[in-house]
Amino acid sequence: MKFVQWLANIDRRILFLLIAASVIVPLLVPLGMPVKVTPQAEAIYEEVEALPSGSTVLVAFDYDPAAAPEVHPMGLAFLRHCFNKKHKVVIMALWPQGAQLAVSAMAEMTDEYDLEYGRDYVNLGYKAGGDIVIKSMGASIADVFPRDMAGRPTASLPLMKKISSLNDIDLIMALSAGDPGIPAWVRVANALFQKKVAGGCTAVSAPQFFPYLQTGQLLGLLGGLKGAAEYETLVERPDAATRRMDSQSIAHLVIIIFIIFANISYFILRRRPEASSGGAPGAPPPSP
Amino acid sequence: MRREIPMIVAFVAGVIIILEFFVPALTPVSSRIQNWYLVVVAFAILVGAFNLLRLNYMKVRHRRTDWPFAILLIVGFFTMALAGLIGGIDEGTAFDWLFNYFVYPMSSTMFALLAFFVASAAYRAFRARTVDSTLLLAAAFIVMLGQVPIGSIWVPSWWPFFLSPDWLKDRIMDIGNTAGQRAILIGASLGVVSTSLRILLGIERSYLGEE
Amino acid sequence: MDGLTLLGTWIAAILTLCILSFLYKDNPFYKFAEYLFVGISAGFWVAYQYHNLLVPNLIEPLFGSAQGKGALPLLLTEGQFDLRLLTIIAGLLGLTMLFRFIPKLAWVSRYGIAFSVGLGAGLFFVVFLQANCLAQIKGTIIPPVVITDGGVDVGSSLANSLLIIGVVSALIYFYFSKEHTGVLGGAAKLGIWFLMVSFGAAFGYTVMARISLLIGRMSFLIDDWIKGTLIALGLI
Numbered sequence: 011m012k013f014v015q016w017l018a019n020i021d022r023r024i025l026f027l028l029i030a031a032s033v034i035v036p037l038l039v040p041l042g043m044p045v046k047v048t049p050q051a052e053a054i055y056e057e058v059e060a061l062p063s064g065s066t067v068l069v070a071f072d073y074d075p076a077a078a079p080e081v082h083p084m085g086l087a088f089l090r091h092c093f094n095k096k097h098k099v100v101i102m103a104l105w106p107q108g109a110q111l112a113v114s115a116m117a118e119m120t121d122e123y124d125l126e127y128g129r130d131y132v133n134l135g136y137k138a139g140g141d142i143v144i145k146s147m148g149a150s151i152a153d154v155f156p157r158d159m160a161g162r163p164t165a166s167l168p169l170m171k172k173i174s175s176l177n178d179i180d181l182i183m184a185l186s187a188g189d190p191g192i193p194a195w196v197r198v199a200n201a202l203f204q205k206k207v208a209g210g211c212t213a214v215s216a217p218q219f220f221p222y223l224q225t226g227q228l229l230g231l232l233g234g235l236k237g238a239a240e241y242e243t244l245v246e247r248p249d250a251a252t253r254r255m256d257s258q259s260i261a262h263l264v265i266i267i268f269i270i271f272a273n274i275s276y277f278i279l280r281r282r283p284e285a286s287s288g289g290a291p292g293a294p295p296p297s298p
Numbered sequence: 299m300r301r302e303i304p305m306i307v308a309f310v311a312g313v314i315i316i317l318e319f320f321v322p323a324l325t326p327v328s329s330r331i332q333n334w335y336l337v338v339v340a341f342a343i344l345v346g347a348f349n350l351l352r353l354n355y356m357k358v359r360h361r362r363t364d365w366p367f368a369i370l371l372i373v374g375f376f377t378m379a380l381a382g383l384i385g386g387i388d389e390g391t392a393f394d395w396l397f398n399y400f401v402y403p404m405s406s407t408m409f410a411l412l413a414f415f416v417a418s419a420a421y422r423a424f425r426a427r428t429v430d431s432t433l434l435l436a437a438a439f440i441v442m443l444g445q446v447p448i449g450s451i452w453v454p455s456w457w458p459f460f461l462s463p464d465w466l467k468d469r470i471m472d473i474g475n476t477a478g479q480r481a482i483l484i485g486a487s488l489g490v491v492s493t494s495l496r497i498l499l500g501i502e503r504s505y506l507g508e509e
Numbered sequence: 510m511d512g513l514t515l516l517g518t519w520i521a522a523i524l525t526l527c528i529l530s531f532l533y534k535d536n537p538f539y540k541f542a543e544y545l546f547v548g549i550s551a552g553f554w555v556a557y558q559y560h561n562l563l564v565p566n567l568i569e570p571l572f573g574s575a576q577g578k579g580a581l582p583l584l585l586t587e588g589q590f591d592l593r594l595l596t597i598i599a600g601l602l603g604l605t606m607l608f609r610f611i612p613k614l615a616w617v618s619r620y621g622i623a624f625s626v627g628l629g630a631g632l633f634f635v636v637f638l639q640a641n642c643l644a645q646i647k648g649t650i651i652p653p654v655v656i657t658d659g660g661v662d663v664g665s666s667l668a669n670s671l672l673i674i675g676v677v678s679a680l681i682y683f684y685f686s687k688e689h690t691g692v693l694g695g696a697a698k699l700g701i702w703f704l705m706v707s708f709g710a711a712f713g714y715t716v717m718a719r720i721s722l723l724i725g726r727m728s729f730l731i732d733d734w735i736k737g738t739l740i741a742l743g744l745i
Contacts, residue, residue: 347554
């Protein structure tokens with residue numbers, strides 16, 4: 011019985027250490043578990059594949075460093091897919107930190123691909139205003155973004171000469187950590203301008219977007235690190251997300267085992283209330 | 299002047315954007331005021347930042363708890379702001395360097411801390427006490443297992459597919475989760491629509507600082 | 510790894526460890542990083558609003574740039590009216606916000622707030638109704654029995670029926686104008702179960718998200734900081 015009580019009251023610092031170990035060990039000793047691709051990720055991949063070479067894809071970096079470990083890898087994988095297919099990429103952000111993260115993402119891309127700024131891609135930078143920014147882009151992108159991230163006049167960029175409004179964009183990929191993000195792009199770009207919107211988001215926000223998937227308002231969704239790993243698998247270039255899925259698996263397993271332990275001890279102690287150390291039977295143990 | 303005119307401003311701004319959907323000729327006017335919105339929001343964000351600065355200045359001045367840290371906050375604010383305002387924000391600037399090595403690690407570690415607390419909370423609070431909590435626990439359990447590779451690789455070939463975490467997770471997400479989230483989405487949207495209407499009609503005035 | 514990158518990596522690692530020290534208990538190292546983070550973030554926002562919004566969307570249309578004259582110089586020197594001059598209204602509305610800092614004149618800020626709230630309300634009225642209400646209702650009006658060439662598709666029929674029942678019952682749970690008793694009570698109870706499943710799913714995803722962030726930081730400490738330093742020192 012003492013063991014059961016110990017099981018119900020494990021010091022949280024032991025739990026912290028086990029979580030840390032479950033994350034660190036697989037990073038040092040990779041297990042290489044295979045990543046299964048979901049239909050939601052495949053839908054995005056197929057859409058990019060189906061676009062004629064040279065199509066224009068808008069990638070919105072609507073996230074901050076707090077979401078970057080999950081969303082940034084999917085951004086990189088998606089950009090690689092676009093550049094492999096020779097699509098033109100227009101980058102923008104509804105979150106200021108997103109624009110700065112786009113700078114580092116494009117620094118990686120320009121190392122890997124022969125890209126010319128202004129012809130193959132542009133970074134329009136950040137605008138505050140969420141839904142209103144997107145709504146305004148429906149009339150004129152140059153009015154909303156008179157200058158790009160580095161301060162060049164948008165109208166002078168060759169790529170932007172053929173793109174006047176959202177109507178000239180073939181696909182929108184919203185990399186999102188909240189609102190403004192996928193919800194704003196669905197509400198405005200899809201609902202008002204009938205644009206195809208795909209999304210990549212943090213795992214926290216992914217469940218709330220499933221209703222959009224069922225209605226077709228969102229054509230596909232990459233949810234969290236798993237979503238990023240799926241896209242890396244699809245573009246056949248395993249990277250950070252795929253490597254980190256081993257740690258993800260083991261950490262989940264540890265948490266699940268602890269939940270099972272806690273429930274076993276809860277049921278045993280509930281049946282023998284006299285054995286429990288004070289408090290109502292089944293009451294949550296006090297936090298150390 | 300203090301109340302009526304702001305209410306008229308809100309009404310006119312909101313009605314123009316609604317009317318644009320019915321009268322396309324209004325698009326140029328609507329687009330122009332939408333672009334003004336971006337500038338106004340930028341000022342609102344600046345007000346927030348300056349307010350933070352003011353509060354911390356007061357903290358230092360009155361030597362309140364943790365005032366030495368408030369000095370650090372002010373120094374950090376000016377360092378970052380001036381680096382960006384003077385040197386620019388593009389790749390390779392001091393601002394970019396400060397972002398990569400100060401903002402990025404601190405921001406992501408703040409949220410990474412939650413990994414420990416979420417695990418601790420799951421261990422302490424997740425108990426199959428009632429039907430409701432059992433459903434919550436079961437859904438979380440299956441999703442946690444079905445979302446990671448380990449959830450599918452242990453399943454032997456004879457295992458019924460409809461009992462694999464992978465398959466169950468997809469059904470939970472496509473049916474149970476979609477139904478629940480959709481009800482929340484519809485309910486919340488009705489709330490937003492009615493609040494918007496109350497604002498435009500001047501019934502809702504809390505944004506003016508009134509009860 | 511050049512010197513500046515190595516220095517940056519060490520600073521980032523120390524700040525990461527300062528924040529992780531909160532796991533033991535609240536301490537001055539954590540407070541140091543916390544206050545620095547808030548200050549630097551606010552400074553970041555200021556620089557961004559200036560470069561990405563105030564300069565291109567307010568200052569240049571009014572005062573001009575290397576590419577051309579602004580609306581104000583055009584009016585003053587050539588007497589020419591340019592529509593960009595109207596941007597001055599945006600500037601004035603924005604400036605009203607700053608009156609928040611003068612208690613006696615704080616009411617002036619209501620103009621800017623009213624403009625942004627009103628405009629947002631106008632757009633939200635339409636888009637929330639369209640995308641989150643009507644489109645979602647439409648998405649629930651699906652056949653409960655799916656007939657295919659081979660007969661009834663049991664799987665799809667069950668999925669559709671459960672989705673319809675789930676949405677309707679969860680909406681009934683949110684309907685508070687009538688007491689949840691009898692049939693309504695039963696439906697509301699069913700609605701709670703569906704909501705519990707979605708909250709459970711959301712919790713499962715939240716665990717995943719937080720663990721991912723921790724993996725990101727640990728990966729930085731192991732690969733960028735420790736291995737990066739050892740490589741820079743020529744030890745591996």
